Amino acid sequence: TQSTRPQRLLAAVHKKATRGNPRSVVKAIDEFCNQNEWAMNVGNEKGEILDSVVSETNPGCVLELGTYCGYSTVRIASLLPPHAQLITLEFNPDNAAVARQVIAWAGVAEKVRLVEGESGEWIPKMKEQFGVKTFDLVFLDHWKNRYLLDTKLMEECGLLKKGSVLLADNVVCPGAPDYLEYIRNSPQYKSQFFKSHLEYTKAEDGLEKSVFLG
Ligand SMILES: O=C(NC/C=C/[C@H]1O[C@@H](n2cnc(C(F)(F)F)c2)[C@H](O)[C@@H]1O)c1cc([N+](=O)[O-])cc(O)c1O
Numbered sequence: 001t002q003s004t005r006p007q008r009l010l011a012a013v014h015k016k017a018t019r020g021n022p023r024s025v026v027k028a029i030d031e032f033c034n035q036n037e038w039a040m041n042v043g044n045e046k047g048e049i050l051d052s053v054v055s056e057t058n059p060g061c062v063l064e065l066g067t068y069c070g071y072s073t074v075r076i077a078s079l080l081p082p083h084a085q086l087i088t089l090e091f092n093p094d095n096a097a098v099a100r101q102v103i104a105w106a107g108v109a110e111k112v113r114l115v116e117g118e119s120g121e122w123i124p125k126m127k128e129q130f131g132v133k134t135f136d137l138v139f140l141d142h143w144k145n146r147y148l149l150d151t152k153l154m155e156e157c158g159l160l161k162k163g164s165v166l167l168a169d170n171v172v173c174p175g176a177p178d179y180l181e182y183i184r185n186s187p188q189y190k191s192q193f194f195k196s197h198l199e200y201t202k203a204e205d206g207l208e209k210s211v212f213l214g
Pocket residue numbers: 040041042064065066067068089090091092095117118119120141142143144146169170173174198199
């Protein structure tokens with residue numbers, strides 16, 4: 001039977017990356033996507049911006065919306081301080097199965113909680129199910145037409161506190177216009193655009209960093 005792209009990406013990780021070395025996993029995926037098959041990982045150029053935001057935020061509790069194959073999950077987890085936790089939501093069980101193995105191979109599994117399901121169901125359960133108080137950092141990289149809905153849901157569920165950082169991928173390509181319009185015009189956020197390029201291409205893209213003002 002035919003393999004899927006995530007399965008071929010995982011095979012490249014097993015073949016090229018060193019078990020327990022998160023940077024080698026990131027490098028193996030980027031090489032696979034540059035040389036073999038494009039895939040919708042945040043990539044290295046935007047990934048370095050993600051790394052800098054994670055490092056400066058020094059978060060104790062992180063939410064990622066959209067695990068996909070676990071590329072950004074591994075980037076974030078490898079930069080977390082001890083005892084910090086990353087909860088990552090993935091809707092597609094096949095993608096989740098690949099991501100679990102990428103995360104395990106990178107050796108960051110103890111910092112990561114991969115939850116299978118949809119944001120509308122799980123965001124309201126974060127406090128009761130995982131003992132989350134608020135998120136210090138949220139990385140939005142799931143369906144672009146859900147960014148705004150889920151941001152409002154996180155506000156309503158009291159999951160953001162003064163200083164919480166939202167970092168959204170793809171605000172240019174494919175774009176999240178309703179999210180951008182809301183977040184840039186809301187008095188409750190201070191936003192900053194980081195111009196970059198769509199992963200593994202020359203197309204324009206960028207990340208939007210927004211700090212919740214409470
Ligand atoms: O569509 C893109 N990303 C969509 C990403 C979608 C991924 O997020 C999961 N998800 C859905 N809901 C949840 C949650 F969290 F709600 F449970 C998680 C989906 O199952 C999928 O694995 C995309 C597209 C391009 N591109 O160039 O077309 C480039 C990119 O960087 C992209 O991220």
